Amino acid sequence: MFIKPIKVKSNVQLKGSDIKKLKTRLSKQFKIEESESSQVFPSKSSFSAVKIITHGEQQVTVYTVDKRPMLFEMQERLYPTLYTMWILPRLVPYFTTHPQVVPRLYNGADLMMPGVVKEGSDLKSFGRFQKDDIVAINLTSNSSAIAVGSLARSSEDLYMAGGQGICVKSLHVFGDKLWGMEASMTQQVPLNGPVLKAPSLNNQQDFPSLGSDPSPQVNKAVQQLENINIESSTESDNVQEQVEEATHINPDEVLKNMFLSALKLNRKDISNTMPILVGTFYPLYLQKQVQPNPDKPITVKDTSYKKLSTFMKKMSDDGFIVVREENKGVEKIISINYDHPELISHIPQKPNNSADDANKNSETSSHLLLTKMTELYVVNDSTKKLFNSLGVADGKALDKVEIKNYVKDYVARNKLINSPTKEVVLNDVLVEICIGNRENEEPILMKLENITAIVQSQMDETFEMRSQAGGQAKGGKRAVIQITTATRMGNKKVTLVSNLESFGINLESFSKACKVGVQASTAMTKVPGTNINQFQIQGNHVRFIYNLLTDTYKVPKNDITGLEYAKKEKIKKIK
Structure with a gap:
């Protein structure tokens, strides 16, 4: 219901009598005590009634507490938002589904019976x-x-439906426009205990005696892992060399394939802009090609070439292109040999982004962030011995790439690679996670990617809304959000913020969050001498912006500079 953009019609602050009536309605409808309704509407807070119009032209009243949406009303009936459910988790009954269903709900689907x-x-x-x-x-x-x-049907009708049809008509889901209604107040899903434990792989029937060939054990264990993506390793790092050999990915070949794909898929566009700067060709065409592991893309630095100019010289020497240096350090591609036998025989993999682009065009204008739902896995009792030894605490949520890197790091630190086979020799910690109990002292070998998949399957799943942009600046350099202050006419202080767009931050929503948060006017300007947008807000609000970026937009602290320009907080004297 709130998946598509919503329009705010009015925003009225509630009187004390209105708040009292609302608390009474909440207590009566959901049969809760006054003390519980007071948790939703605490004293000394700001309460408002926001009338909105959904994309389907339905009028809804949203009741906010300190700008955070807590209830919404349709047809004289109150519904809790997720923020209220996280405060009063037993307010309404639950229906449980699998983590794999969440993306479907986020896209507007109802909860169907097969998913319950x-x-x-x-x-x-x-x-x-x-x-x-x-x-x-x-x-x-x-x-x-x-x-x-x-509920789409009564409990009796659900039982008689034979596992078919709609179970719950979804109205409000994590990550939708109601969740992100107020940019400065968004919250991720709290990590609580699982409703059901994942099936264990420690079944003795699944693992024959250790004297037999271990390969069938691995294959059977991996077959039990449903919906697990074993990602191809594309990372080039300083972890032990033998671990890297086990991944079977050649960064040089990946980069060359991307180069050839860029030439074939963008022939018309490139021809119309010839000659083209090498520094333009790389981010505009080459970087956008399909990679073995999109979550950990390969860059020139990961290859043996190390520099883009070295790689382009190699492509020129091989006869694919002709590169000319017009000025020192400024190179252009002046011609492309489309008759090269290797280029003719190359079959590029087209990026499957047409549907995503269409969705982005219709949705991103009203997003809090240019966000996507990211699947995460939580360190639990089954995996804590492995992750605790690497300094990762219980309850920490990790994505697939982080899990893979931690497992590789663990294997490298403990020197568990078997040199002849390039497989991992399981120690006691890995045996407990992957198999259960060791029957004898014979070594057990397993492939690195299979260990990663099993570790991931043993962890609890959750989700976060994360920025789709990686903070990548032009030329492949890491972007940094720069906060500074300046003085304008009339000796007025202003706070300036640059590079917000590099992190996928929607400037309109960011501006609204600042206006509401500090009650100050904002504007967009250009950095002198460039076409780069710069956000401006009246007054010194460096600390507010820094906290907004780190807490709400989840920008890493190392990617923000300028906190030193914040006002010094006054130290209160204790009487």
Whole structure:
């Protein structure tokens, strides 16, 4: 319902009498104590009623507390937002689904019967609910609510449906426009314990005696892992050389394939702009090609060439292109040999981004961030021995690339690579995670990618909304958000922020967050002598902007400069 953009019609501050009536309605409708409703509407807070119009032209009233949406009202009925469900987790009943269903809900789908995880097979497994009862949706891996909706049918009808049809009509889901209604107040899903434990791989029937060939053990274990993507390793780092050999990826070949694909797929565009700067060709065409592992893309620095100029010289020597240096350090591609046999025989892999681009064009204008839902995996009891030894705490959420890198690091630190086979010799920690119990002292060998997949499958799943931009500046350099202050006419202080767009931050939403947060006017200017946008806000608000970027937009602290320009906080004297 709130997946597509919403329009704010009015925003009115509530009076004390209105707040009291709202708390009474909340207590009566959901049968909760006054003390619980006070947790949603705490004293000394700012309360507002925001009337919005959804993309489907439906009028909805949203009740906010300190700008955070806590309830929404449709047809004289109150519904809790996720923020309220995270405060009062037992406010409404839950229906549990698998983590793999979350992206479908985020795209606007209802929760269908095949996706419901129920305990038991009788009528009681669906509770005793009526049609249109308000319910929440959580995950097998995390008991926190990730969506709110209403039952499509009564419990009896759900039981009689035979596992087909709609179960919950989704109204509000994590990551939608209601969740991101106020940029400065967004919150990620809290990490609570799993509703259901993932099936263990420590079944003795799945693992024959250790005296037998270990390969069937690995294959059978891997077959049990549903919906696991074993990513091809594309990283070039200083971890032990033998670990790197086991990944079977040649960065030089990947870069060359990307180069050839860029020439073939963009022939018309490149021909129309010839001669083209090498520094333009690389980010505009070459970097956009498909890679074995998009989450960990290969750059020129990961190859043996190290520099773009060295790689382009090699391509020129091989007869693919002709490069001319017009000025010192300024090189242009002046011609391309499309008749080169290797270029003719090369079959490029087209980027599958047409649907994504169409979705971005319609959605990003109103996004809090140019965000995407990112699947994460939580360090739990099953995997804490491995990650704790690497300094990763219990409950830490990691993405797939981070898990792969930590496993590689663990293997390298403990020198577990078997030189002849390039496989990993499992120590006691890895045996406990991947197999269960060691029956004898014979060594157990397993491929690195299989260990990574099993470790990932043993972790609890969750999700975060993360920026799609990687903070990449032109020329391949890492972008940094620069905060500074300046003095304008009338000796007025202003705060200036550069490079926000490099991190996928929607400037309109960022400006709104600052206006609401510090009650100051904002403007967009240009950095003198460039076409780079620069955000400006009246007054010294360096600390507010720094906290907004790190807490709400999840920008790493190392990617922000200028905190030293913040106002010095006054130290209160203790009387």
